[in-house]
Amino acid sequence: MKVLDRTEGVEYAIRDIISHAREYQKTGKDIIYLNIGDPVNYDFKTPQHIKEALIKAVMEDENYYTESEGLPELRQAIAEKENGKGFSVNEDDVLVTNGVSEALDMTMASVVNPNDQVLMPGPYYPPYASYAKFYGAHPVEFRVFSDGRADLDDLKSKITDKTRAICLISPNNPTGEVFSLNSLKEIVDIAAQHDLYIICDEIYDKIVFDDIFSGIGKVSRDLPVILLNGFSKVYLMTGWRCGYMCMNSNSPKLDNFRKNVPKLARVRIASNLPVQRAAVQALNGPQDHIKEMVHKLKNRRNFIVKRLNSIPGISCNLPRGAFYVFPQIDLNNRWKSDLDFVLDLLNNTGVLTVHGSGFGSSFGSDHFRIVYLAQEDILEDAMDRLETFLVRKLK
Ligand SMILES: Cc1ncc(COP(=O)(O)O)c(C=O)c1O
Structure with missing residues (x-):
């Protein structure tokens, strides 16, 4: 068939x-x-204290379905982490997911219609294009220079009336490029002029070598920014599948997104509870x-x-x-x-x-x-x- x-x-x-x-x-x-x-x-x-938290949860019979949006303690710890990077998010605007991968799927599912266009940094992590295409949209790449600046002329020239979102990945996979604060500001200003969603992946936020990392939070203002992040890389929990999405709490433009995307979280019941207990330890324990x-x-x-x-x-x-x-x-x-x-x-x-x-x-x-x-x-x-x-x- x-x-x-x-x-x-x-x-x-x-x-x-x-x-x-x-x-x-x-x-x-x-x-x-x-x-x-x-x-x-x-x-x-995976650090010992994180493994122990997982085992403890399993042994204490925390093996049931938990809240679809994620464990309240974990959502709180995530909000604190992202607030610390300058992003305005309260725990109600955090959704815990099975990796950034699921958060990305839910986001694309909710923001693109067939034939829409989604801007992404060239080159990009492949699932950004895969999910956009799966929902019928077209990925469009814009140039990023090796010093962490987007080519703004290229970016602007690629915006059409079909463009719905700009994706940013910083540090990026596959290039390891990190957007500078100034570049992020220039990009979000362009997104604001064209009323676009900004989807920003910061899964490597603590794996930077030369400069201090600047996250999208510092320039998000009241804009419709959806931040994706997770535990796979920085907390060495790849196989456990735990990530999250944060919606800018200051953005009224995200109100529909905020109201409806949790339905996607409910329909897949919940993320893994023992792993979420371990994720709380990851954020609150030794670093x-x-x-x-x-x-x-x-x-x-x-x-x-x-x-x-x-x-x-x-x-x-x-x-x-x-x-x-x-x-x-x-x-x-x-x-x-x-x-x-x-x-x-x-x-x-x-x-x-x-x-x-x-x-x-x-x-x-x-x-x-x-x-x-x-x-x-x-x-x-x-x-x-x-x-x-x-x-x-x-x-
Ligand atoms: C930029 C980026 N986002 C997301 C992921 C996948 O994250 P997760 O394991 O949380 O699904 C990767 C994995 O390589 C990645 O490079």
């Missing part, structure tokens, strides 16, 4: 590439996985692991960027947050596309990365994404293999 086109058309490059890796593995050779941004799969482990994680990641970032820039055919910007690099590759008529390059690299070296066009064709093509969560000896092995491969191919 037929399945609908909207389902058939769903793409997620980061995981879709794995089918090629499985084929390669059948040859019995090892793979260096640098394709999925899951720190818990590397040497970053020491974050400093350690950022320190380790900064060293790995510096190492990989230096190595990449010394390899012929590759140029790479210094990412200022998250744990990705997004080098440009000179395809040099050797490869038809960035996907072709990534597959050739995999098949010749066992190094698994993700093709840049999977993050949007306008600004992602001719690039590939590397996750630099692995320990330095593994990264070094991967860089050696990449270098040998490129030197041979580009001879």
Whole structure:
């Protein structure tokens, strides 16, 4: 029987590439996985006190359905965290979700109609486009410079009467770029002039290396800003699936959103209760692991960027947050596309990365994404293999 086109058309490059890796593995050779941004799969482990809170909740029989909007204590802790970053949100305007992924699904489901357009930073984290398309809308990319400024002329030129929202991801996946405060202000001013929703993903808010992070909250005023965030990355809880959305409490324009989106939360009953107990601990307990994680990641970032820039055919910007690099590759008529390059690299070296066009064709093509969560000896092995491969191919 037929399945609908909207389902058939769903793409997620980061995981879709794995089918090629499985084929390669059948040859019995090892793979260096640098394709999925899951720190818990590397040497970053969920802090002890967070694990203990989960176990305690389970053992104390907190295994029932909880409030659809989320555990009140957790909503309160989330509101406090986001208030601390300058965002005006009270606990009633927080919805706890099964990861940022579910919050994004609910948001797109609620703001776009078929044939609407949604602006997103090029390149972008693929589910932004996937969900927009699933609900019938068209993703439109705008240029972001490597110093964390949006290209405002490009952004303005892409706004039409069909544009409904601007998505921002800061720090971004796949580039690690972080929007500066001034750039955020310029973007929200444009959104305000055109009456657009602003959907901002700050899941990497505490994984920044060089500057102090500025969140959207500082410039949100009374604008219709929906902030998405979660516990996967900063609190090393990827597999537990916990995230949230915060609606700007100062924005009357969000009143319909505020009234109706919780219905989507109710219809899927609730998020996982023991995990929400652990999330309360994550926010209210010790934060020491974050400093350690950022320190380790900064060293790995510096190492990989230096190595990449010394390899012929590759140029790479210094990412200022998250744990990705997004080098440009000179395809040099050797490869038809960035996907072709990534597959050739995999098949010749066992190094698994993700093709840049999977993050949007306008600004992602001719690039590939590397996750630099692995320990330095593994990264070094991967860089050696990449270098040998490129030197041979580009001879
Ligand atoms: C920008 C961004 N948002 C959301 C997610 C997914 O978050 P979650 O695990 O909370 O669903 C990711 C995961 O890589 C991401 O990079």
